[in-house]
Amino acid sequence: MEATEKELKAILAEVSDLNRASMVLAWDQETNMPPGGVESRGQQSAALRKLAHERFTGDQVGRLLDQLEPRVEAAPFDSDQASLVRVTRREYEKQRKVPPEHVAESARCAAHAHPAWVRARKDNDFGHFAPYLKRNVELSKKLAEYMGYDKHPYDALSDRTEPGLTTEQLDRLFGELKAAIVPLVKQIAGNRDAVDDRCLFGDFDPEKQLEFTHQLTARLGYDYQRGRQDLSPHPFSVAFGPGDVRITTRVRRDWLPYCLFSSIHECGHALYNQGISHDLDRTPLWGGSSPGIHESQSRLWENLVGRSLPFWKHFFPELARRFPSLKKADAEAFFKAVNKVQPSLIRTEADEVTYNLHVVVRYELENELLEDRLRVEDLPEAWNARMKAYLGVAPPNDTEGCLQDIHWSGSAFGGFHGYTLGNVAGAQLMEKIRRDLPDLDRQVEAGEFQTLLGWLQDNVYRHGRKFTPNELLERVTGRPLVAGPWIAYVRGKFSALYGLKEAAARPL
C-alpha cells in the first residue's frame, strides 16, 4: 500500500478503535452497568470521544487528504480508495467545525441523561428528566451553530446524519406521505373489525419468546458467532467491529409482538453491519450509508419480510408449537393480527400505516425546541396535543408520551426523520428486489433467506458508507429517494387486508 494512504489508514484505524471502545462502554451502560457507575462512565466516554475527535480532526488528516485527493481522481467513484478519500474528507470538514470540548461535554451529558431518562420513565416523572433534556437541547443548538445553517438549526444537524438529503426533498416526501396516509387511515377506521388481533394477547413465557427470536434471527442469517442478543429497555443494535455486532430486545409476557418484532428489527440492522466488506474495517467507510438507510434494513426485515404472509406461513407452525394458545389461530389470521392498524401511543409498536405520523410529531416538536418556539417544560403538553391532533389518541402519562424514546437522552437531535426515510427507502429497495427476485415469496415461505440476504449484501451492505442515501438508491434503483414505492406497498397491502377496493385501485 502506498505510504500516504497507509499513514492515513493508521490514523483512521486508531480513531475507529477509540469510537468502537466508547460504543462498548455505551452498550455496557445500557445492558449491565450498575446505577452507581454513571459518574465514572461519563468521564470515560468523554475522554474517548474527545481523543477520537482530536485525532481525526487534527491537521495531519487534512494534509494527507490534500496529498491523496489528486491521486484518486482517476479511480472509479465506487472504488475503495476513491470512496475512502471522498467520505473521509466530507466527515473531516464537518467534524473540524466542532470543538473537542463540545464532543466531550456531549458524551458526559449523555451518560448522565440516560439514567435520568430511565428513572423518569420508571417513576413517570418528566420533571426528573427535564433538566437533562434542556442541557441536550442547548448542546444540539450549539452544535447546529458550529455546523452553520441558513434557516433552521435542524438543517445543520440533519446534514450530519443524512448527508445530501435536502430540505426540499424532505418536505416533498413528508407532504406526499401525509396526503396518502391520512385518507387511508380513515378508510381503515371505517372497516376496523376486518382484523382481529386478540390472539397476540395472552401469557407467553419470556424465556420461550427469547429462545424463539434467537432461533428466528439465526435463520434470517444473523451470525451468533459474531453477535449476541441481550435485554435492554429500548432495543438497539451496535457494532464494535465485523466480528462483534450485537442486538438487544425486550419482552412482554402478555403481548407477543413486543419481543418478536423488536428482535427482527434489530436483526435487520445487525445483518447490515455483519455484511459490510471487511476491507473497509477500521475506516470511516465501515458502517451504514446513513441512519436512515440503516433503518431501511431494520424495517425491510421487520415489515416487508417479517410482517408478510409467506413469512408467517413458514414460521407460524413453529411459534404455535411453543405457545399452544396460538393454536386457535392460523398463519393467515396471525399475519393479519400483526398488521392490525390502530392509531396508538408508542412509535416502536405502531403499525406500518400510522408509524410515520409518530415521526412527524417528534420531527415537528424537535424543530420547535431547537428554535425556542417550545420550552422543555411545556413539551409533555405539546406532545399530548400533537398526538391527539395527528393520531387521535392522547397518552395517559409521559412514559407513554414524550418519554418513550431514548433519543432525547442522548444529544442525537436532528435525526428522527431517518425513521421515515427508512420506511420509504426500504420499500423502494424492495420494489427493485421483487423485480430481480420474482421467486421471493416462495423462498420466504420455504424459510429460505439466503438469496434475499445475498442480494442485500451485494447491493447495499458490503459498500458500507461509500455512498450517501441518494447515491445508493440511484445506483441500485435508478432513482433518488421517492415516496411512490412505499405508498404503493402500503395501499396494496392494507387495502387487501381491510377489503378497501377503491383505495387499492387508486392510481399512485
Added chain:
Amino acid sequence: MEATEKELKAILAEVSDLNRASMVLAWDQETNMPPGGVESRGQQSAALRKLAHERFTGDQVGRLLDQLEPRVEAAPFDSDQASLVRVTRREYEKQRKVPPEHVAESARCAAHAHPAWVRARKDNDFGHFAPYLKRNVELSKKLAEYMGYDKHPYDALSDRTEPGLTTEQLDRLFGELKAAIVPLVKQIAGNRDAVDDRCLFGDFDPEKQLEFTHQLTARLGYDYQRGRQDLSPHPFSVAFGPGDVRITTRVRRDWLPYCLFSSIHECGHALYNQGISHDLDRTPLWGGSSPGIHESQSRLWENLVGRSLPFWKHFFPELARRFPSLKKADAEAFFKAVNKVQPSLIRTEADEVTYNLHVVVRYELENELLEDRLRVEDLPEAWNARMKAYLGVAPPNDTEGCLQDIHWSGSAFGGFHGYTLGNVAGAQLMEKIRRDLPDLDRQVEAGEFQTLLGWLQDNVYRHGRKFTPNELLERVTGRPLVAGPWIAYVRGKFSALYGLKEAAARPL
C-alpha cells in the same frame, strides 16, 4: 487547588479514564463478547493501553512532578498530596522504561491469548495455547529487560506489582512457610478421616446458589447499587470507578463450595475497591496497595471470615433452607467440611493449608520459563512432575494442570507470589483486628459485619495505593510482612479440626 497540582491531576484523570475504559473492554470480553470479536477487541485494547501509556509517561508529567516534589516535602507522608506525588513518581519512572509499542503489543496478544486459553481448556489441548503462551513469555522477558534487574527477570517483574518487597524477604517467607506446611500436611494425612465433606456434594440448583451468594455478599457489605455479579469461567473482580465495582463467579451443580467461596473471595476484592476514598478517584492512588494486599482482603473474607465456625453458625440455617439435602449436617459439620485438607489439583479450590504449595509450583515454573530453563512445550510435563513432588497428586489432563489459571493468558508474569502474600498479610492483619475487636466472633455469629468492614475501610481500604505492602503493614500492625501470624492461625485452626494436640502446642 494549586495550578500545577490541578494540571497534573487533569492528566492523571484522563489516564485513569482510558485505563478504566480498557478494563470495561476486558470485562466484556470475559463475560459477553461473541467469539468473532477477538480481532477488533485486540485492536481496541491496544489503542487504549497505548494512549494511556503515552499520556502518562510523557515529559509533561515528569516536569509537573519536578515542580511539585519540593512543595510537598513538608506534607505528612500519608497526606493525599504527598502520597500522590510520591506514588505517581514511582509509577512514572517504572513505566517510562517501557516503550508504548510494547504496551500495545501486550494488550493485543492478551486479547488473542485469552480465547485461545479458553478453547485449549475446553478441548483439553495445550498445543492450541502453546504458541500464545510462548509469545507471552517472550513479552514478559522483554518487559523484564526494559525494567532492568541483577539476577532474575522475575525480580524486575515482581517489583512492578509488589513494590518494596525484596527477594530476600520473599525467600525467607517461602522458607518459613514450607517448613511449617510440610509437617502439618503429613500430620493431617495421618488423621484424614477426622473431617467428612460428603455433605458438600449433591445436586444444588445453580440459580439458587447464585441467589444465595448474591444475598450473602450483600450482607457482607457489597453494595449492589455500585456493583453486580456475573458468571465467567475464571472468577475475577474489576473496578471501573468508585461506583462500578463488579465481581464474577462460577457454579457447579454437584459441588457447593465452588460458587460459594468464589463469590466471597471476589466480594473481598470488591469491598476493598468500594471502600477506597473517593478523594483519590482518577489518580494513581485509586486502587489497592498491591495485588498481594488486594488478595489479603479476598482471602481474609473467604477464609478467615468465610471458613470460620461463627460464620456458618450464622449462615448455615439459611443455606440448609435452600438446599434441603444439607439438613443431614449442622453448622459445625459444615464448617469442618469446607475446611477439609486434601492435596488437590486446582489452586482456587485448594484448602488453606496446601494452597501455598500451588503457588510455589507456579512461582518456580514461571521463573524457569523466564530464564529459559524450561521450554513452553515441556511445561505440561514439568507441571505434573512438580505437582506430584510437592502435593503428591498428578493431573489427569492439562485443563486441570497447567491450563487451570487465567494468568498466563495475559502477559501478567511475575505476580503469582501475590497469592501467598495475600494469605500471609491477611492473617497478619487479622491478628491485629482480633486485638482491636475482641468481640469479632460474636458479631460474625450474629451476622454483623459492619464493625469489621469499618475497621478494614479505616485501616486499609480508604488509603488506596498510598502505601506499599510493607508500609501498610508496618503502619497497621507495627511490622512488615511476616509469616508468623499465618502459621499460628493455620496451626491452631487445623490442629483443632484434626485433633492434632502436639502441633497446636508447638511454639511458632
